[in-house]
Amino acid sequence: AQKITQTQPGMFVQEKEAVTLDCTYDTSDPSYGLFWYKQPSSGEMIFLIYQGSYDQQNATEGRYSLNFQKARKSANLVISASQLGDSAMYFCAMREGGETSGSRLTFGEGTQLTVNP
């Protein structure tokens, strides 16, 4: 079974509007973390936001927020006030386990976001 599922291969949004990128995950480990990374066309991986499984509040970082619904095992990324520079591939990733697991990440297949002017 897929551990991280991103069901939207491509998404389009108008500049200045908000957009939600979906991510569902599967784990039986009570201790895990969820990450979102951005990969622009230049190829680098840019860390955006993190949510720990024990965090009580949804994470926010500037225009990025993570809608964490633990019971539904979803960790959707919300980008507010989209900008042309937000056009990129977005990856959801999960870290399971503690120190001995090496803090490894499992990535989803990604969502290509295009922001239209």
Place this chain on the structure above:
Amino acid sequence: NAGVTQTPKFRILKIGQSMTLQCTQDMNHNYMYWYRQDPGMGLKLIYYSVGAGITDKGEVPNGYNVSRSTTEDFPLRLELAAPSQTSVYFCASSYWGQGPYEQYFGPGTRLTVT
């Protein structure tokens, strides 16, 4: 800090050739990783290391080897290159001690095997 550096940026190999992808980090991170990213896909873990002298396999280790003799360096060795190893390779590092333990990525090496 340079962060995570990788060399080379691009490489073309012939089938059966071998090469080493270099990765160095200057953040004193104890964890390091190698991922590959095939076109239009997510990243898959090849190998990882939790400290000097300690390495372990990830999801797709076949055809690769690693070593970690220092905290800073984590080279990836490709033996007998095959077309299926055509991919972009990312090295990453992270620190265990304070959350969120995000991984810092290098710029990637684009490898083509023909």
